[in-house]
Amino acid sequence: DRVTKRSVRLNRLEPNTSYNYVITASAADGRKYRYFGKFNTLNRTVKVTLERLSVNSVKRGQLKFFFAVHNDWLRDQEGWVIQYPGGDGQVVNLFNQTWADIDVHSVVDAAPGSLHVAVLGVDHHPTGQSGVLRSFGEACYTGRVRGEGDPAGSYFLQSSTGSSQACTWSTAYDEVDTSANDADRPGVYPFKLRTGQGGSLMFEVSGRIEVTYSDQPSAQPRSPVRTNVSDGLKTGGVLIRR
DSSP: OOOOOOOOOOOSOOTTOEEEEEEEEEOTTSOEEEEEEEEEOOEEEEEEEEEEEEEEEOSSOEEEEEEEESSSBOBOTTSOBOEESSSTTOOEEOOTTEEEEEEEEEEETTOOSEEEEEEEEEEEOOOSGGGOOOOHHHHSOSSOBOSTTOBOTTGGGSSOEEEOSSEEEEEEEEEEEOSTTTTOOOEEEEEEEEOOTTSSOEEEEEEEEEEEEESSOOSSTTOOOEEEEOHHHHTTOBOOOO
16 A cells, blocks of 8 residues: 655744644545644753853943843842842943953753843943942932842843933843754854944844753753853953953
8 A cells, every 4th residue: 555654844842841643644445544642842951151242332331231031130049130240339341342251151941942132231320429330220220120230120121222310221132043943953053132223332242052952851841040150250250352
């Protein structure tokens, strides 16, 4: 008997998930047969590395940066929002066409086909006597900030720009593809985030993702982001300037 082989590619399936399927086939005599089955997708783990900040346009150049992966601001093991440079009131001096190497790693288990990655940049304006710089939460309060040095959740995750008397801010973000254009191949893939054009603070961030697959299920179907940050970043990082 002749058998017709058919195949179909299923794109954008969720990782670490069980799927049911039904196959219907017709025989030469017109009879139909159905087969019911089930399969589990592999667990996709994505390590996101933010490598370099490049400033294209800035007004004052007294900058602080915050990082978000998978729609969540990155925090250290003690729960503090990760900042570059570390510590409230500290800034890094970057001007037009200068850059800084950073080293921020976040690991997402059961990662979806794309990850929202964002970097918020804040250009502080000197305030008070001797040009003392206050913290982000104190000096740049716009009604969208909660806590000391903690940017509000959803507003700054999008590509936004704005200013107040205390600072100017911009967000560079993108949806980073983790599926290798639906090929679902493991590997290392570069990406770049850019702020919108025309603002007084414009910068871009380069990074990479490392995608791996495993038949070991995730401990949690949608586990939180795990973040590692170097001691150098916590204390201000290393500035390399052109």
